[in-house]
Every structure is written in C-alpha cells, then in structure tokens.
Amino acid sequence: MRHTRSFMPALRALALAGLAAVSTAAAASEVNLYTTREPGLIQPILDEFKKDTGVTVNTVFVKDGLLERVRAEGDKSPADLLMVVDIGNLIDLVQGGITQPLKSDTLNSVIPANLRDPAGQWYALSLRDRVAYVAKELDINTLTYEDFADPKYKGKVCIRSGQHPYNTGLIAAMIAHNGEEATENWLRGVKANLGRKAAGGDRDVARDILGGICDLGIANAYYVGRMKNAEPGTDNHKWGEAIKVVRPTFANDKSKGTHVNVSGAAVAKHAPNKAQAVQLLEYLVSDKAQNMYANANYEYPVRAGVKLDPVVASFGPLVVDPLPLAEIAKHRQQASKLVDKVGFDQ
Numbered sequence: 001m002r003h004t005r006s007f008m009p010a011l012r013a014l015a016l017a018g019l020a021a022v023s024t025a026a027a028a029s030e031v032n033l034y035t036t037r038e039p040g041l042i043q044p045i046l047d048e049f050k051k052d053t054g055v056t057v058n059t060v061f062v063k064d065g066l067l068e069r070v071r072a073e074g075d076k077s078p079a080d081l082l083m084v085v086d087i088g089n090l091i092d093l094v095q096g097g098i099t100q101p102l103k104s105d106t107l108n109s110v111i112p113a114n115l116r117d118p119a120g121q122w123y124a125l126s127l128r129d130r131v132a133y134v135a136k137e138l139d140i141n142t143l144t145y146e147d148f149a150d151p152k153y154k155g156k157v158c159i160r161s162g163q164h165p166y167n168t169g170l171i172a173a174m175i176a177h178n179g180e181e182a183t184e185n186w187l188r189g190v191k192a193n194l195g196r197k198a199a200g201g202d203r204d205v206a207r208d209i210l211g212g213i214c215d216l217g218i219a220n221a222y223y224v225g226r227m228k229n230a231e232p233g234t235d236n237h238k239w240g241e242a243i244k245v246v247r248p249t250f251a252n253d254k255s256k257g258t259h260v261n262v263s264g265a266a267v268a269k270h271a272p273n274k275a276q277a278v279q280l281l282e283y284l285v286s287d288k289a290q291n292m293y294a295n296a297n298y299e300y301p302v303r304a305g306v307k308l309d310p311v312v313a314s315f316g317p318l319v320v321d322p323l324p325l326a327e328i329a330k331h332r333q334q335a336s337k338l339v340d341k342v343g344f345d346q
C-alpha cells in the first residue's frame with residue numbers, strides 16, 4: 001500500500017512534467033507583444049526577429065487602455081511583453097502591478113542605468129530628445145532650457161500644451177534640477193514669451209517659425225528627421241528646412257545633458273512565454289534592431305555606436321541628462337499642477 005501510494009503521485013508528477021515539456025515546446029516558438037506603438041514602425045523589426053530566431057511575435061496593437069486591458073485579463077493574460085511610449089506610461093504599468101522584474105546582463109550592459117528601472121521592471125529602447133527648433137538664419141547655436149524664459153525672446157517662443165506628456169516630462173526634469181519654485185517662475189517666463197497659445201503639435205513649432213510667428217520653440221528631435229526627410233515640395237519638408245536643431249541643456253547641469261523621454265518595454269507579470277519575452281527585449285537593443293529604430297522613426301538609439309540617419313547625425317552626438325528617468329518621473333504630477341497654476345495653456 002505504502003508503495004502504491006508513493007508511486008501514484010510520482011506517476012502524476014511524471015505526467016505533469018511531460019505536459020509542461022509539451023507546452024514549453026509549443027510556447028518556445030511564439031511571444032505575445034502588446035504595444036501602443038505604430039505597426040509601421042515596429043513590424044519590420046518584429047519580422048527580422050522572426051527571421052533571426054524562428055520565434056513568432058503575435059502583436060496586439062492597442063491604441064489606449066493597455067494597462068486596463070492587461071489588468072482585466074488578470075493571471076490568464078496572454079501578454080508577454082508590454083511596449084509603450086513615454087516614461088509616465090512605463091511607470092504606470094509598474095505601479096499598476098502588471099510587470100515583473102528582470103535580471104539581464106545584456107540589457108544592463110547596453111542600456112545606461114539612468115534609462116532603465118533600478119529594479120529591472122522597465123527598460124528604455126529608444127530616446128526622444130526634447131530640443132530647440134530655431135529659425136535657421138538666426139545666430140543662436142547654444143541654449144539652455146532656462147533661456148526660453150529670457151525676456152529677450154518675448155513674443156518669439158512656440159510650444160505645444162504644457163499638459164502634453166512630452167512637456168510634463170520636461171517640466172518634471174526642470175523641477176528635479178532646479179526645484180519647484182524656480183520651475184514655476186520659469187513657466188511664467190516661458191508663458192510671457194509665447195508668440196501664440198501653447199497648443200497644436202510639435203511640428204507646428206517648425207510651421208510657425210516658417211510662418212514668422214516665432215523664432216524658436218521646444219519640440220522632439222525625431223520630427224525633424226521626418227520633416228527634413230519628407231518629399232521636397234511638401235509642407236513637412238518646407239517646415240523642416242526652415243529650422244535648425246539646438247540641443248538645450250540645464251543651466252546648472254555640468255554634464256550638459258539634454259532632456260530625453262523614451263519608448264520602452266516591460267515583461268508582463270504573468271507572461272506565459274517569459275523566456276521569449278526576454279529574448280525579444282534583448283533583440284530590440286541589438287545593433288540591428290537599434291539601427292532600424294534609428295532609421296525608421298529617427299528616434300535616437302539607446303545603444304551606443306549605432307549608425308544614425310544623416311539628418312539626426314547632423315544634430316551631433318546626443319548627451320543625455322544624467323538624472324535617472326525614474327527620478328524625473330516622480331515630479332510629473334507636480335509638473336502638471338504647475339502648468340495649471342500658471343495658466344500656461346490659457
């Protein structure tokens with residue numbers, strides 16, 4: 001009896017082990033990616049991944065509500081890798097409890113420490129430097145972010161809404177560098193310099209410089225890659241040709257770093273194909289994938305030494321603000337409140 005009893009569980013364990021082996025083997029060929037990124041940008045990289053590894057990527061392109069969706073799916077969620085834009089969204093995934101920490105020597109060696117979560121919950125994959133667009137005929141070749149509040153630029157500055165995540169990120173970085181009071185004064189100064197209401201998109205800064213409404217403004221660098229590489233004769237091309245890029249720094253920052261936001265990814269807490277999720281994540285920082293990022297969307301690679309699009313290369317090497325993004329992101333709410341307080345968008 002005793003033998004039989006101990007034999008049965010052993011058999012069951014064997015059978016279970018067999019099942020596990022089968023499901024692992026089946027899962028080894030695929031990984032489920034949930035992303036808010038545009039298919040046109042990301043699909044070519046995923047196709048290369050499949051070619052190089054044999055692993056199929058099933059992609060769910062989610063416009064919004066990615067966090068809510070994965071939460072609703074609970075521990076049955078098929079999501080393996082979650083890929084989004086903006087540090088705020090990355091941190092929301094972590095705080096929403098749908099990610100898990102990793103330890104990857106590959107990711108840690110390629111991605112600088114300030115551009116990944118100290119606990120390994122999220123990793124930046126590409127950088128989106130927030131730069132100055134300057135009317136190209138002007139003799140302005142260096143700027144600090146603080147300069148945008150200088151009264152000498154009264155009526156000459158263009159920028160989109162202060163509540164847009166690109167600007168909340170920048171304002172949060174300003175708070176991290178200079179404190180809340182200085183940042184409030186800065187916002188009031190920039191507001192007083194506006195050539196028009198803080199609204200529209202980043203490319204409208206270039207449009208309005210061409211139109212003579214402003215001389216300079218703040219916007220993301222990758223749009224310049226898109227505009228200057230656009231078909232000659234198109235509006236985008238004309239806007240792009242009207243401006244030059246200056247990478248601002250923070251006045252008190254000796255490292256002379258420029259503020260960046262990121263696109264990034266995290267492995268889902270209940271990832272059924274965790275090994276493949278890590279494999280894909282590591283692939284995304286490979287030289288090949290980073291090259292595709294840099295040339296498809298003109299984002300700046302997170303990996304050093306990747307060949308840049310000529311337009312992006314013409315801005316010079318990017319020195320990134322060394323403050324950890326995780327630290328900057330802590331000031332997002334404060335930043336948003338300040339925007340309201342000074343009536344920046346009014």
Ligand SMILES: [Fe+2]
Pocket residue numbers: 220
């Ligand atoms: Fe954008």
